[in-house]
Amino acid sequence: MACWLVKTEPDAYSIDDLERDGTTDWTGVRNYQARNFLRQMQVGDKVLLYHSNAEPSGVVGMGSVAQLAGPDRTQFDPRSEFFDAKASREAPRWFCPKIRFVRRFRRTVPLEALRAASALQGLLLLQRGSRLSVIPVSDAHCKAIVSMSAGK
DNA sequence: GCCAACGTTGGC
């Protein structure tokens, strides 16, 4: 069972929203590398939820993959901010899995703490200039982040 | 296929 980390801006869609919704289509990812990771997600994979542009930014909880990635409906909707005129239903460009809320962490693991953790060296999120909104996380890194969320 | 210009992300 793989583990992933997905970023979201809480002003746009927060873990509160996911908790309320239960599950949601993870729409709006418009980067090819991130898309390719979304398509690799398997049902049951863990998903660490990360709030970016937040106070503080950090990992706020856990979700899981509820459904394999299918075409992202927002790419077909001219009224959507994620509309993509070059996509068609015959040849969709963007895909999204369904993500299920699992739990909120007792405490947010802020970016600063992630950077300070020697156990997290090599985590893609922490690499200089990394902007990917969907990244794979190794089992060891995943465990380390979860243990940080529970306190020492 | 190169690369300058432009757009986006996201920490600070």
Add this chain to the structure above:
DNA sequence: GCCAACGTTGGC
């Protein structure tokens, strides 16, 4: 709001 670091676009 600034801006560094990337990604994408489009002229040539």
